[in-house]
Amino acid sequence: MKVLVVDDSATMRRIIVNNLQTAGYEDIVQAGNGLEALSNMAGVELILTDWNMPVMDGLSLVKEIRKNPAFGNVPIVMVTTEGAQEEVIEALKQGVNDYIVKPFSKQTLIEKVEKVING
Numbered sequence: 001m002k003v004l005v006v007d008d009s010a011t012m013r014r015i016i017v018n019n020l021q022t023a024g025y026e027d028i029v030q031a032g033n034g035l036e037a038l039s040n041m042a043g044v045e046l047i048l049t050d051w052n053m054p055v056m057d058g059l060s061l062v063k064e065i066r067k068n069p070a071f072g073n074v075p076i077v078m079v080t081t082e083g084a085q086e087e088v089i090e091a092l093k094q095g096v097n098d099y100i101v102k103p104f105s106k107q108t109l110i111e112k113v114e115k116v117i118n119g
Helices: 010-022 034-038 058-067 085-094 106-118
Strands: 002-006 027-031 046-049 076-080 098-101
Touching: 002 010, 002 034, 010 027, 010 106, 027 034, 034 046, 034 058, 046 058, 046 106, 058 076, 058 085, 076 106, 085 098, 098 106
Parallel strands: 002 027, 002 046, 046 076, 076 098
Antiparallel strands: none
């Protein structure tokens, strides 16, 4: 399964990638913002994205992905510091499948990933 991790923080990308790898996910690509992510979508089956990023933020990325029939059904998990109820509701309205507030545990990350993959 090809996973796309999108975050402007290289450290946060490394944490997420390491957690995914220890759970058996090996085909992982990374992007530093939404625009970069859009150019790395080929074959992606799961997206983990931050909300606050330069160039294109995570919510704009979600909107772009959901408009594209080729990627419209790819599960998206928002991984962000934005934890207010309004933000969570807005992200879910725009098509995010699940939501993780930073900081998070490896267990939480893997549980949410497996939940969106397995339905």
